[in-house]
Amino acid sequence: MAAAAPVVEATGITKRFGSTVALHEAGITIEPGQTHALVGRNGAGKSTLVSILTGLQAADEGAVTFAGEPAPRLADRDAWRQRVACVYQKSTIIPELTVAENLFLNRHDHGRTGLIRWKTVRAKARDLLDTWSVDVDVRTPAKELDVEQRQFVEIARALSFGARFIILDEPTAQLDASAINRLFNRIRDLQRQGVTFLFISHHLQEVYEICDTVTVFRDARHVLTAPVDDLPRADLVAAMTGEAASETAGERHGPSADAPDVLTVDSASLPGAYDDVSFRIRAGEIVGLAGAASSGRIEIAETVVGLRAAFGGVVEIAGHRPRPGSVPAALAAGVGFVPQDRHHQGFVPEMSIADNGTLTIPDRLGPAGFIDGRRRDRFARTMIGKLAIKTPGPELPVSGLSGGNQQKVVMARALANDPRLLVLINPTAGVDVRSKEFLLGKVEEVAESGTGVLIASDELDDLRMCDRVLVVFQGRVVAEIPRGWHDHQLVAAMEGVDLDG
Numbered sequence: 001m002a003a004a005a006p007v008v009e010a011t012g013i014t015k016r017f018g019s020t021v022a023l024h025e026a027g028i029t030i031e032p033g034q035t036h037a038l039v040g041r042n043g044a045g046k047s048t049l050v051s052i053l054t055g056l057q058a059a060d061e062g063a064v065t066f067a068g069e070p071a072p073r074l075a076d077r078d079a080w081r082q083r084v085a086c087v088y089q090k091s092t093i094i095p096e097l098t099v100a101e102n103l104f105l106n107r108h109d110h111g112r113t114g115l116i117r118w119k120t121v122r123a124k125a126r127d128l129l130d131t132w133s134v135d136v137d138v139r140t141p142a143k144e145l146d147v148e149q150r151q152f153v154e155i156a157r158a159l160s161f162g163a164r165f166i167i168l169d170e171p172t173a174q175l176d177a178s179a180i181n182r183l184f185n186r187i188r189d190l191q192r193q194g195v196t197f198l199f200i201s202h203h204l205q206e207v208y209e210i211c212d213t214v215t216v217f218r219d220a221r222h223v224l225t226a227p228v229d230d231l232p233r234a235d236l237v238a239a240m241t242g243e244a245a246s247e248t249a250g251e252r253h254g255p256s257a258d259a260p261d262v263l264t265v266d267s268a269s270l271p272g273a274y275d276d277v278s279f280r281i282r283a284g285e286i287v288g289l290a291g292a293a294s295s296g297r298i299e300i301a302e303t304v305v306g307l308r309a310a311f312g313g314v315v316e317i318a319g320h321r322p323r324p325g326s327v328p329a330a331l332a333a334g335v336g337f338v339p340q341d342r343h344h345q346g347f348v349p350e351m352s353i354a355d356n357g358t359l360t361i362p363d364r365l366g367p368a369g370f371i372d373g374r375r376r377d378r379f380a381r382t383m384i385g386k387l388a389i390k391t392p393g394p395e396l397p398v399s400g401l402s403g404g405n406q407q408k409v410v411m412a413r414a415l416a417n418d419p420r421l422l423v424l425i426n427p428t429a430g431v432d433v434r435s436k437e438f439l440l441g442k443v444e445e446v447a448e449s450g451t452g453v454l455i456a457s458d459e460l461d462d463l464r465m466c467d468r469v470l471v472v473f474q475g476r477v478v479a480e481i482p483r484g485w486h487d488h489q490l491v492a493a494m495e496g497v498d499l500d501g
């Protein structure tokens, strides 16, 4: 019996954006039933390949086939939808519409009167979600879905078009541990039903957990494809970075004994989010705020930076009490921060990297209110170099950067204004392994120079360097864990399990 043709095969793909070569004679072959990982550093060309495999962009050179047949014309959207679907990090769902409307957008049943039959649409949507065991009310407006529900709805939508090949571009970046588990169970289920996956992630342990085969891209090129079991992690990282794995930085000193407080939170409460939270951070101290996505850790951090106002209680930053709920007041008191959602709170996509990177420091770049373009560009160039931001130059709009590189711009900006207190929410989401090490090293450096740091994250790698980690569970700080914990200890605490009890 002849082997089945690959579900998809891309060969000799080259794609340029102006002077940037995003893909250079790259390719991938995905066999039926596989869960195939695509990994590489930020800007390696992964999302560009996805846009070509889904027919959103044409390659400059190269060919794509599905099951041995040439890919459809770009204009033939229906033909593409029957072959492949992608669940993007950024939603393609329309927030104002209900789940049912999103599922059957543009293919409503029109009755003889020409009117849409909403009852039929809802019933069909319900059937569809039942078929794939997605437990969501079809009348819910899509904007009320959380990331996990949204992804499941998008997967069901893809399957309903007949596609049996699904691309997941960083699906886990915004999910907490239990949601990731549910997603993986869903993937395994669908795999058994014959669905093939291309899975993109910067969390290499996920590649080992869920994928059979891994392809590595580096600097726009295909570097290797191998069975996951044959490739030790160190070799995988070496393939991604083109260099042997590095040892991580040395010992931290931590805050000195007489370091003053740079943050005091006293008896703060926010109904529905957290309750009676108190803690301090000293100059030079790094404190983690760990917990599941819904634990309240994000809301606590957002309160400190003025994105939310607590009901009662006190937030004091470096001796000031900024007006609650005011970001400008928090910034003026000495806060630098990286918000959770870089698309909505992080930067201005239409503005250049240079302008975005220096948004918070106009007064350091020239006389009040006047920004010296040359000094600004020099500062931006230093950050681009130090953070390995992959771009042709600082004048590029941030929207032209790859996902992880956008995150680095937001980090650069937070580090730029010499804050007294640095507040980071999921700071390394979407950032590749090597850049992650570098950014966290930078945070340690900033702390050594006397800045206090608050890191709200559920990524163990982000929390490892913290002097102590406060664990938030259901809105309350339930544990304080000093440096040197074991992974299972912290994970158990985050899930509300008391190992000592």
Ligand SMILES: Nc1ncnc2c1ncn2[C@@H]1O[C@H](COP(=O)(O)OP(=O)(O)OP(=O)(O)O)[C@@H](O)[C@H]1O
Pocket (backbone or CB within 6 Å): 017, 020, 021, 022, 040, 041, 042, 043, 044, 045, 046, 047, 048, 049, 390, 391, 400, 401, 402, 403, 404, 405, 430, 432
């Ligand atoms: N529309 C665009 N205009 C200009 N440059 C682009 C555009 N899209 C992508 N690029 C560039 O192409 C390169 C590859 O980007 P791509 O988004 O494919 O990277 P990636 O591997 O997905 O990275 P990440 O891990 O950060 O998501 C980057 O240098 C990026 O800046």
Ligand SMILES: [Mg+2]
Pocket (backbone or CB within 6 Å): 046, 047, 048, 402, 403, 404
């Ligand atoms: Mg990408």
